[in-house]
Amino acid sequence: MRALLLVGMGGALGSMARYLCQRWMAESYPHAFPFGTFAVNLSGCLLIGLFWSLTLKGGDQPDTWKLFLMTGVCGGFTTFSAFSLESIGLIRENRIGFFLLYVSGSVTLGILATFAGMKLGRLFTP
Structure with missing residues (x-):
């Protein structure tokens, strides 16, 4: 039960952060390219790498932080389903250049x- 609460609380925070980030990006860059999901997924990748590294030497309770930060926050923050849907949307709109840039950039970056x-x-762990 404790694990479910940790994942749920982290997921709620991650989902709210994703919503705010995507909304801000959509208002700041109202173009055909899905900058919001792109930025969320890349920053989520950076965060999960950082959290992994920090919890690797987490002492007695690494599972607690992994559940909250990696499974919860990062799981709620990043969104592969939106990435897939937006990729198909770019194909349907015949924006093949944006599609190729989005898919290759998202995966590589x-x-x-x-x-x-x-x-x-x-850098933060001994």
């Missing part, structure tokens, strides 16, 4: 952001 988060976390 997402992996790099996760790696960067892991390296960043090592």
